[in-house]
Amino acid sequence: MMKLEVLFTPAEFAALTRRDLSESCCVVFDVLRATSSMICALWNDATAILPVEEIHEALASKKEFPEALLAGEREGMRIGPGLTGGISFDLGNSPREFTPEVVKGKPIVMTTTNGTKALHACRKAKTTLAASFLNLDRISERILQFEPKELLLVCSGTLDQAAYEDALGAGALCDLLWARYDRGQVADSALIARELFLQSSGHLEESLARSRNARRLLSIPELRQDVGFCLRRDAFPLLAVLDKDGFVRRQT
Numbered sequence: 001m002m003k004l005e006v007l008f009t010p011a012e013f014a015a016l017t018r019r020d021l022s023e024s025c026c027v028v029f030d031v032l033r034a035t036s037s038m039i040c041a042l043w044n045d046a047t048a049i050l051p052v053e054e055i056h057e058a059l060a061s062k063k064e065f066p067e068a069l070l071a072g073e074r075e076g077m078r079i080g081p082g083l084t085g086g087i088s089f090d091l092g093n094s095p096r097e098f099t100p101e102v103v104k105g106k107p108i109v110m111t112t113t114n115g116t117k118a119l120h121a122c123r124k125a126k127t128t129l130a131a132s133f134l135n136l137d138r139i140s141e142r143i144l145q146f147e148p149k150e151l152l153l154v155c156s157g158t159l160d161q162a163a164y165e166d167a168l169g170a171g172a173l174c175d176l177l178w179a180r181y182d183r184g185q186v187a188d189s190a191l192i193a194r195e196l197f198l199q200s201s202g203h204l205e206e207s208l209a210r211s212r213n214a215r216r217l218l219s220i221p222e223l224r225q226d227v228g229f230c231l232r233r234d235a236f237p238l239l240a241v242l243d244k245d246g247f248v249r250r251q252t
Helices: 010-016 034-043 055-064 115-121 133-146 164-181 188-208 212-218 225-230
Strands: 003-007 024-029 048-051 069-074 107-111 127-131 150-155 239-242 248-251
Touching: 003 010, 003 164, 003 188, 010 115, 010 150, 024 115, 024 133, 024 164, 034 048, 034 107, 034 115, 034 127, 034 133, 034 239, 034 248, 048 115, 055 069, 055 107, 115 150, 127 133, 133 164, 133 239, 150 164, 164 188, 164 212, 188 225, 212 225
Parallel strands: 003 150, 024 127, 024 150, 048 107, 069 107
Antiparallel strands: 048 248, 127 239, 239 248
């Protein structure tokens, strides 16, 4: 019997390491903005993205892969020399930065406050996908094709709290899958996420603008456009898969 569950907060990441994920598909949402940026980068022909948890890990990976671009944020802003001991990252966490001119043909090492940690927590799953509104239908097609026994939708959250936009993304995916999965074991968390999305679907951008992350981004002139950008449903219809070597790659 198929199972569907949504994990809303980073507090649940640690529990994933103790679960048997050998037959599980994990779908990680960091709508504002890590997974959206990854999907944009891969669409624009970055070769791969290595998500790491900490800044020092990113710097060490840069030494191992000197051709890689460094990308990431702390408190929403690009990582600068004050946090690295002198090195400025090439990119922040705005998907609009990951243009073909910048990323084509290059690997990227990325660290963000929550999104890269969420992906790392899912590394033992049979399949892990990076998701956002930008590739939502492609994700649902893949899941409906392979029908994983256990489907976990992992919301990256904000610091140690739930993030409204990630819950909306997970709810949108639940809605696409509902006809298939509601015959199985559906956790109340999936029901909550779907109902939240259905209540907001007619005015999604207005609804999301009330979230903590969106309000912060909308208050910063150079990042304001990221909110609408990340809500462009199926703008980049690709699969972004976390491979066993730790890199996220575009799967054809």
